[in-house]
Amino acid sequence: MEAIILFHSTNYAIWAQDLLKKNNITCKTIPVPRDLSSDCGYCVRTSPEDSNSAEELLKENDVEYDRVVVR
Amino acid sequence: MKNSDKNIWQGESPPIYFDNAATSFPKPESVISEQNNYLLNIGANPGRSGHSLSVKAGEIVFKARKQLASMFGVKNPMRVVFGFNATDALNLAIKGTVQHGDHVITSAMEHNSTIRPLKQLEADDTISLTIVDADKNGRIDTQRVKESIRSNTSTVVINHVSNVNGVIQPIAAIGKICRDRNITFIVDGAQSGGYIPVNITKSEIDIYAFTGHKGLYGTQGTGGLIFADTFDYKKVKPLRAGGTGSRSSEIVQPDFLPDMFESGTLNVGGIAALCAGVEFVNEKGVENICKHEQQLAGYFQTKASETVPGFKTFGFDKQNAGIISFRIGYLSVSEIAGELSDRYGIMSRHGLHCSPLSHKSLDSFPEGTVRFGFSVFNTFEEVDDTVEALYEISKKAKVKSKETINHITH
Numbered sequence: 102m103e104a105i106i107l108f109h110s111t112n113y114a115i116w117a118q119d120l121l122k123k124n125n126i127t128c129k130t131i132p133v134p135r136d137l138s139s140d141c142g143y144c145v146r147t148s149p150e151d152s153n154s155a156e157e158l159l160k161e162n163d164v165e166y167d168r169v170v171v172r
Numbered sequence: 173m174k175n176s177d178k179n180i181w182q183g184e185s186p187p188i189y190f191d192n193a194a195t196s197f198p199k200p201e202s203v204i205s206e207q208n209n210y211l212l213n214i215g216a217n218p219g220r221s222g223h224s225l226s227v228k229a230g231e232i233v234f235k236a237r238k239q240l241a242s243m244f245g246v247k248n249p250m251r252v253v254f255g256f257n258a259t260d261a262l263n264l265a266i267k268g269t270v271q272h273g274d275h276v277i278t279s280a281m282e283h284n285s286t287i288r289p290l291k292q293l294e295a296d297d298t299i300s301l302t303i304v305d306a307d308k309n310g311r312i313d314t315q316r317v318k319e320s321i322r323s324n325t326s327t328v329v330i331n332h333v334s335n336v337n338g339v340i341q342p343i344a345a346i347g348k349i350c351r352d353r354n355i356t357f358i359v360d361g362a363q364s365g366g367y368i369p370v371n372i373t374k375s376e377i378d379i380y381a382f383t384g385h386k387g388l389y390g391t392q393g394t395g396g397l398i399f400a401d402t403f404d405y406k407k408v409k410p411l412r413a414g415g416t417g418s419r420s421s422e423i424v425q426p427d428f429l430p431d432m433f434e435s436g437t438l439n440v441g442g443i444a445a446l447c448a449g450v451e452f453v454n455e456k457g458v459e460n461i462c463k464h465e466q467q468l469a470g471y472f473q474t475k476a477s478e479t480v481p482g483f484k485t486f487g488f489d490k491q492n493a494g495i496i497s498f499r500i501g502y503l504s505v506s507e508i509a510g511e512l513s514d515r516y517g518i519m520s521r522h523g524l525h526c527s528p529l530s531h532k533s534l535d536s537f538p539e540g541t542v543r544f545g546f547s548v549f550n551t552f553e554e555v556d557d558t559v560e561a562l563y564e565i566s567k568k569a570k571v572k573s574k575e576t577i578n579h580i581t582h
Binding site: 112116143 | 226227428
């Protein structure tokens, strides 16, 4: 299982990665899976366990994201 | 200064470089090594591809946004939008913001990077324009800005620090006037970023234009806009549309920051250098840099006034940023600058500095002046050598009559 956080722009993916890592949430930027989005670039992968706290962190810091897909 | 801060010039006789207000030189070693590191080890396109080098390139760009936002008192790093220089940024800020029928206020201390876009818009009947006068030292009276406001005034564009004499305008006071009336306040920060402390939030600036290659010690081809956290950026229309690496399925331009204004691949190598430059300025402390440059300008003014016959400054004040404009008697400014360069290896800039309005305000039009813009790397010894050179130039050169100057055409 994994949680994929999708963004409208890779600028926000990088920001999210920076923020999550600073808050000790394990994550990695990965190429945007084509089955989830047609956007270029990368998104952020984290664990399903961490996805709620990751979302909270992003909201708190106004890091806009498209959606989170747990699969 | 630390050893690493020394002039890195490798030629036999190091020049004295006082043309920092055009482009700062030399650059800190970290600026060079970071640009090199990008070119040698990263090199990829930020944000487009999914591979690790693309992510690394994106991380450089993000780091630069974060640092610039922090330096200029803005919370959200996405409010930093990269372009190519201050002129590019000002064109976007001005042409993207104004609408047909708007009234715009600017000042008689503007660089052509502001006044030319505004005059274009005036000429094609898009806007009406008021140019607020400055006093003989280049200061803008806040009251005059206030009095010029009309019911259709949408935008005020003001130069923060003059590239001709370093005069610092009362930005916070003008910002308050604009904010109270919901007028968009655009600030040309080409000569203030890295030179003097700037806080966009506290000074109630809406849009701040910066460049990378002057006081931030980056390389040419970097610059951009910083939008205040509270400013409705959708008031600004992108002038360029195209690929952003985001919303690739859509054929319309994105409407969010920073992508909407950053179509086309960024100058990532330049941004890596700029990032190192901002770090360098932060390490030194912008207040310390400002003080050092002001002291150099003050020392030069005092020493040259005592030593060089006919030495005259235009709008000099010890409170100005470290830029000084001068003439010597009726000597042609091009002759002074040419002699300084060819005989003494001293780099200056003469003429009108792309700012004819400022020279009119300072009563130095059309001949212009010789300008020195100091940097953190300049020293008092360099000023001593320069005053000596100017003394020799003033003695050797044939003193021309006032009429000679008045007949120069530009």
